[in-house]
Amino acid sequence: MTTYDVVMVGGGHNGLTAAAYLAKAGLDVLVLEAKDYVGGGVITREATLPGFQHDLHAIAHIFIQGNPLIRDDELGLLSEHGLGYVFPDPSIAVTFADGDYIAFYRDVRKTAETIARISPRDAENYLRFHEFADPLLDMLMEGLFSPPPPLGAFFGQLDRSETGQEMLRMLLMSYLDVINEWFESPKVRAALARWVSEILAAPEEGGTGAFLLMMVPTIHRYGLGYAVGGSGSLTTALVKALRSHGGTVRTGAPVERFLFTGDRATGVVLASGERIEARRAVVADLNIKQLPAMVGDRFGAEWERKVQRIKPAGFTLLTGHLALSEAPVFKAGPEVGSAGLQEIAVPLPELMQTFDGLKYGHPISTMPSIAVASAWDPTRAPDGQHTLYLLSYAPRQLAEGNWDDRKEELFDRVFETFCGLTTNMGPEKVLGRMIDSPQDGERFNAAWPNGDPGHFGSQLFQFMGYRPMPNMGYRLPAEGFYLVGPSTHPGSGVTGGARAGAKAILDDLGFDFAEVIARR
Numbered sequence: 001m002t003t004y005d006v007v008m009v010g011g012g013h014n015g016l017t018a019a020a021y022l023a024k025a026g027l028d029v030l031v032l033e034a035k036d037y038v039g040g041g042v043i044t045r046e047a048t049l050p051g052f053q054h055d056l057h058a059i060a061h062i063f064i065q066g067n068p069l070i071r072d073d074e075l076g077l078l079s080e081h082g083l084g085y086v087f088p089d090p091s092i093a094v095t096f097a098d099g100d101y102i103a104f105y106r107d108v109r110k111t112a113e114t115i116a117r118i119s120p121r122d123a124e125n126y127l128r129f130h131e132f133a134d135p136l137l138d139m140l141m142e143g144l145f146s147p148p149p150p151l152g153a154f155f156g157q158l159d160r161s162e163t164g165q166e167m168l169r170m171l172l173m174s175y176l177d178v179i180n181e182w183f184e185s186p187k188v189r190a191a192l193a194r195w196v197s198e199i200l201a202a203p204e205e206g207g208t209g210a211f212l213l214m215m216v217p218t219i220h221r222y223g224l225g226y227a228v229g230g231s232g233s234l235t236t237a238l239v240k241a242l243r244s245h246g247g248t249v250r251t252g253a254p255v256e257r258f259l260f261t262g263d264r265a266t267g268v269v270l271a272s273g274e275r276i277e278a279r280r281a282v283v284a285d286l287n288i289k290q291l292p293a294m295v296g297d298r299f300g301a302e303w304e305r306k307v308q309r310i311k312p313a314g315f316t317l318l319t320g321h322l323a324l325s326e327a328p329v330f331k332a333g334p335e336v337g338s339a340g341l342q343e344i345a346v347p348l349p350e351l352m353q354t355f356d357g358l359k360y361g362h363p364i365s366t367m368p369s370i371a372v373a374s375a376w377d378p379t380r381a382p383d384g385q386h387t388l389y390l391l392s393y394a395p396r397q398l399a400e401g402n403w404d405d406r407k408e409e410l411f412d413r414v415f416e417t418f419c420g421l422t423t424n425m426g427p428e429k430v431l432g433r434m435i436d437s438p439q440d441g442e443r444f445n446a447a448w449p450n451g452d453p454g455h456f457g458s459q460l461f462q463f464m465g466y467r468p469m470p471n472m473g474y475r476l477p478a479e480g481f482y483l484v485g486p487s488t489h490p491g492s493g494v495t496g497g498a499r500a501g502a503k504a505i506l507d508d509l510g511f512d513f514a515e516v517i518a519r520r
Contacts, residue, residue, distance in 0.1 A: 012040025015285030044230025088340030207460030361399025454492025
């Protein structure tokens with residue numbers, strides 16, 4: 001039987017992030033990953049043809065740019081371990097079929113100029129909204145990457161000032177409510193709603209208003225980053241950082257159950273029967289809904305009831321990875337084509353009706369997200385050729401048929417929409433493709449129900465201090481037992497958010513986190 005200070009179960013980018021911080025503190029850390037590679041959804045593969053490097057799931061690195069992990073290079077990922085980013089500008093273009101669009105530049109005024117082509121009044125409204133939101137970003141970013149306070153205390157603090165009260169009000173609203181209060185043009189409203197819908201919540205979903213408040217200033221301050229070489233470069237750098245501090249990674253090592261001595265977590269048992277002990281902590285980078293079976297239901301029926309009541313995201317994803325013989329040329333013009341990411345919108349009220357269809361099993365083909373990362377990072381494709389990441393929203397279950405039988409047909413509709421937005425795309429430009437349905441996503445990762453990499457929804461009642469359940473933080477109901485990853489604050493996406501979990505764990509173990517991150 002082998003023994004480590006800390007055993008991390010799950011080698012997604014969050015598990016690796018937390019493990020690297022713990023190892024930097026001087027702890028002997030082992031990461032166990034069931035697959036034969038680490039990274040979870042932050043991986044890059046030749047999914048179609050040799051030489052075409054596709055990000056299989058996560059592609060855009062946005063919020064992580066504001067994380068001290070990257071912003072202050074706390075683990076040396078940028079300076080020591082080979083991670084690099086390119087930043088398209090504009091970051092995003094939200095485009096309509098008729099050619100109207102909003103281009104989100106780092107420069108907020110340049111962004112407003114593109115809004116003014118649709119609505120001069122909303123261009124001014126956008127500047128006003130940014131003026132309101134930008135001063136709050138430091139607090140919001142700090143809150144994303146540190147353990148959240150109890151939600152009641154946070155609300156009480158906000159309620160002490162007029163600005164805080166306005167922010168609290170937005171947190172309780174849907175993001176469409178916030179958009180409707182600040183903006184006038186139906187097209188501008190639709191474009192902003194389409195952008196924020198990337199959180200996998202429909203525009204009218206209550207308790208989502210915070211995301212507009214965060215996304216607008218974040219895209220201007222930090223932009224959209226593509227990791228050079230693909231998203232997997234972040235995973236590679238995290239593994240190097242972990243190993244540089246003495247940490248160990250084992251792949252092909254699925255954990256079957258957790259071990260306890262009295263009320264303390266003390267190790268794991270692998271599917272092979274091997275037992276591994278942990279002297280100080282056991283940490284899971286898993287979906288919290290996987291845990292009851294892995295702990296032998298030891299935490300009781302009431303705890304399990306609270307786990308099972310956690311609500312899923314409103315919808316999930318159908319994703320295509322394509323190798324192209326050339327880059328797309330967008331009918332809307334070169335400004336749209338120069339954006340790092342193109343998101344397609346439809347006008348209100350069609351947009352609302354389209355989202356409603358997801359509730360009843362009807363996939364969306366008219367509002368894809370489009371990323372040609374190879375246009376910015378030529379290492380991803382052979383000379384003159386390109387990768388295409390083409391994503392569309394999908395219901396968790398289809399109203400008719402099943403995903404295995406219908407994914408190719410349904411993706412063809414998405415591809416047809418994409419081609420119609422360009423002057424040069426058609427089936428003859430596709431050299432190879434691979435389609436991932438929600439069912440494929442669940443097969444890829446057991447922590448992703450219906451293919452949701454965020455584990456479950458991000459409504460306010462299961463966000464911040466209430467994610468995954470009220471004021472649990474990262475501590476599971478046993479001494480020395482912790483949870484990190486999308487099931488915990490700050491939730492889904494490429495955020496490096498497990499920095500917050502690592503801080504909570506190190507605090508419990510008696511480490512000074514500020515002293516740990518200052519070490520070189």
